Amino acid sequence: MEKSTGTIYAVATADTKGKELYFVRDLIAACGAKVVTVDLSTQTLSVDSQADFSAETVADFHPQGRAAVFCGDRGRAIDAMASAFEIFLSHRQDVAGIIGLGGSGGTALITPAMQALPIGIPKIMVSTMASGDIAGYIGASDISMLYSVTDVSGLNRISRQVLGNAAHQIAGAVLFQVAADASDKPALGLTMFGVTTPCIQAVSQALESEYDCLVFHATGSGGKAMEKLADSGMLAGVLDLTTTEVCDLLSGGVLACGEQRFDAIATSAVPYIVSCGALDMVNFGHPSTVPAKYADRRFYHHNAQVTLMRTTPEENVALAKWIAAKLNRCRGAVRFLIPEGGFSALDAPGQPFWWPEANQAFITTLEAELLQTDQRKIHYLPYNINHPLFAAAAVAAFRSLVAGEK
Structure with missing residues (x-):
């Protein structure tokens, strides 16, 4: 196995899932992995976010600018932020893994960008939607969907365990990658x-x-x-x-x-x-x-x-x-x-x-x-x-x- 020098991206809508996002971030960092947080909130925050990349920063990657995201209509905002995040992530050169947290909206926001990443980059989506038909979220990618059991809404005895498992899974997948096949066969x-x-x-x-x-x-x-x-x-x-x-x-x-x-x-x-x-x-x-x-x-x-x-x-x-x-x-x-x-x-x-x-x-x-x-x-x-x-x-x-x- 070989150790990664890249970065794990922890992603959620920080206006409603901030506690969970930073809980996961701290657990990943405690494992010795490099981690940054990304906020995908679709409305501007009334308080400063702890995220390394703010929602406004991500929204600026939308072809029509941040106004397309912060438009006041939740459905259109989610679609626009999903597009902006996919473009944002494609510009990052250090993605070693990604973990997302969300309900139906957050899962729809995060997974398109996951699907666009190359096969083999670890991808974990902790979601309330993981117990149903997840084909649309997975596509043809190698995304691991983890059912959150309780809603992703606050920290409790169940969510701490589930989120802790997810944080350690992504950290382990990145820190202990399977070595690339040395074969030169096409x-x-x-x-x-x-x-x-x-x-x-x-x-x-x-x-x-x-x-x-x-x-x-x-x-x-x-x-x-x-x-x-x-x-x-x-x-x-x-x-x-x-x-x-x-x-x-x-x-x-x-x-x-x-x-x-x-x-x-x-x-x-x-x-x-x-x-x-x-x-x-x-x-x-x-x-x-x-x-x-x-x-x-x-x-x-x-x-x-x-x-x-x-x-x-x-x-x-x-x-x-x-x-x-x-x-x-x-x-x-x-x-x-x-x-x-x-x-x-x-x-x-x-x-x-x-x-x-x-x-x-x-x-x-x-x-x-x-x-x-x-x-x-x-x-x-x-x-x-x-x-x-x-x-x-x-x-x-x-x-x-x-x-x-x-």
Whole structure:
């Protein structure tokens, strides 16, 4: 482990959470870590703040100035301060870690700036919102959400314990960082689902001697995390062989990507191998959660809490159009590999999702919609996506892109 020489930023709205903020600051300092405090209050204070960076200082980073923050409307003020804080933090060159304290407003203020920080910088958000759906606060980042138990409103026997734990967690994470990987191997991003696991394992095994293979579970957040790394210039290439998240986006499944899927790939121009892994399925939870409009569809009960629904020819047409529109914007080299023998382990002869007509609807539409050039091409392979020869072809296609072959 290596010790950090950077600074921990402790952040809150000091007008309502000042006692808690400075309590956390003092505990972090007692551990021997360098710490500064930032006030994100959205109304000017009637007394001097102890914070190292005042709310006015942060608000000045808003493109429209502090008046955009201190506007008298709480909702607009929170949005404006969140933007100002993100810009403020991007100008700081010594951020070794960040800890935020807040309720719903404070969490909305602080977490966008956390999301913008690089993966690996410790981030802890102590929040009253941590016991619910926190996807919007986390995004594709590595933020640790800690439930405050009581409201973040004063110090008491519970809040002291929770805040103390959080302060020591951030101090420990910064003071005792895991040493950076000394390997000089470039990193690759790969997307995987349970029904494409054999393919991704084979691809990883073939490339791991040359590359650091980072596998992302295609659960909506997995694709976002992979693209965040690509956008940050941290990936030398992407083998996005499992694009099932788009099925959930278009059909209301529970593992949906966002509308921004593929956008980072388009702008980063990273060498890109893409396929239709698990485009034969939409994901739902327990059978009782499947929308009534899908009652007559073909299902596979993966386990008690996961129900898979087979995509139809009509849905595959929509999938192909959506994906092609995204890929047509890519500035870098793209190879789309079509596994003609099936899109997943369930989509094969004798398996419950085998439906060649549905797959052909995707293939025909992609052919019509994808603008093929020397940089952007479709390759057809007479295998199921999990066949060893498909994995070998994916590896060969990636090597060709890296070598600059057309």
